[in-house]
Amino acid sequence: MRRKLVAGNWKMHGALHQNSELLTRIVAEASGLLCEIAVCPPYPYLAQVRSLIQGVAVALGAQSVSEHPSGAFTGEVSGSMLAEFGCRYVLVGHSERRALFGETDTVVAAKFEAAQKAGLIPILCVGETLSERESGKTEFVVARQLSAVLDRLGVAAMSSAVVAYEPVWAIGTGVTASPSQAQEVHAAIRAQIAALGSGVAADLRILYGGSVKPQNAKELFGQSDIDGGLIGGAALVADDFLTICHAAN
Numbered sequence: 001m002r003r004k005l006v007a008g009n010w011k012m013h014g015a016l017h018q019n020s021e022l023l024t025r026i027v028a029e030a031s032g033l034l035c036e037i038a039v040c041p042p043y044p045y046l047a048q049v050r051s052l053i054q055g056v057a058v059a060l061g062a063q064s065v066s067e068h069p070s071g072a073f074t075g076e077v078s079g080s081m082l083a084e085f086g087c088r089y090v091l092v093g094h095s096e097r098r099a100l101f102g103e104t105d106t107v108v109a110a111k112f113e114a115a116q117k118a119g120l121i122p123i124l125c126v127g128e129t130l131s132e133r134e135s136g137k138t139e140f141v142v143a144r145q146l147s148a149v150l151d152r153l154g155v156a157a158m159s160s161a162v163v164a165y166e167p168v169w170a171i172g173t174g175v176t177a178s179p180s181q182a183q184e185v186h187a188a189i190r191a192q193i194a195a196l197g198s199g200v201a202a203d204l205r206i207l208y209g210g211s212v213k214p215q216n217a218k219e220l221f222g223q224s225d226i227d228g229g230l231i232g233g234a235a236l237v238a239d240d241f242l243t244i245c246h247a248a249n
């Protein structure tokens with residue numbers, strides 16, 4: 001039985017006082033939830049968030065990680081640094097990193113590996129653009145993104161990882177993939193992994209991300225291959241995030 005995971009990706013949002021208000025609400029309700037909850041704040045707030053969630057069933061995650069373990073890489077943050085700050089999860093290959101910061105499939109796979117080497121659980125983000133969907137390439141693109149990691153590390157690497165399917169056209173647009181559209185891609189992802197290792201595929205959590213809101217979360221999370229959500233905008237509003245967490249219960 002896969003335990004549902006709801007992770008908040010704060011992106012480049014937050015401020016000390018806002019984080020504190022948001023987490024006070026989340027922490028107060030976290031113990032009543034059956035799903036696992038994670039929050040991924042910007043790097044400078046990891047220490048603050050860590051102290052606010054201490055002793056509570058909320059996991060900490062980061063939004064990116066360097067593919068290098070250490071060295072002369074100005075502006076980068078290594079996996080071991082994130083682990084030292086109490087991170088359990090780290091996003092790799094978010095579409096904004098791919099599109100705006102030039103992260104290729106190869107770089108994403110290297111970051112995935114670096115995360116696991118540091119003891120972190122990578123949340124591998126995959127997803128197609130609107131033009132890729134409209135030209136019928138959705139499953140091809142997602143399979144290619146997944147293969148970059150599978151070819152580099154083998155299917156066993158997926159036993160301590162999470163995958164997030166985030167169609168680029170649904171991110172921050174208010175347009176959500178329909179539950180059946182999402183389920184179709186989630187099932188394809190699981191089938192690709194199952195072809196290499198059925199046990200790994202059965203246990204793998206595949207999250208959906210892209211305009212998840214209180215109004216659509218329950219139906220999305222009710223699909224057989226959707227194991228929770230990666231939440232952007234709604235993760236910054238306590239009521240919305242908590243309603244989404246309850247929908248995963």
Ligand code: 13P
Pocket residue numbers: 009094166170171172173174209210211212230231232233234
């Ligand atoms: P939104 O929920 O704001 O669409 O963002 C989704 C996302 O990119 C989460 O990583």
